[in-house]
């Protein structure tokens with residue numbers, strides 16, 4: 001009897017799941033998602049190419065192209081474990097972590113984010 005009641009109740013309830021990717025959850029504030037590296041030359045918090053983020057990254061998800069303050073950066077979303085170590089260690093606060101979680105791509109190249117020096121906007125991405 002109890003089981004039948006439960007089934008009847010469930011039939012009348014809205015599903016707890018969403019039809020992803022057609023329906024999406026709002027990102028939860030404070031959740032760990034996409035990594036953005038500010039390489040904009042005019043910014044006070046731009047990357048200076050010290051390499052600390054690369055040294056602490058446990059997943060080898062960051063790469064410096066070039067050296068020092070003129071370097072470009074790459075973030076490999078497919079390797080990242082979203083630990084935020086890079087965000088915490090950056091002496092220039094040049095790395096931010098957005099709440100964007102929807103980063104999946106059917107193409108591996110779509111998981112590589114290029115943060116080029118002198119880009120027009122912070123975190124300008126070339127895929």
Ligand code: SF4
Pocket residue numbers: 037046047048049050051052053054089090091092093094095
């Ligand atoms: S720690 Fe910050 S300043 Fe240093 S290389 Fe990484 S992003 Fe650039």
Ligand code: SF4
Pocket residue numbers: 035053056057058059060061062079080081082083084085086087
């Ligand atoms: S969040 Fe963690 S795993 Fe991802 S790039 Fe930063 S240090 Fe590496």
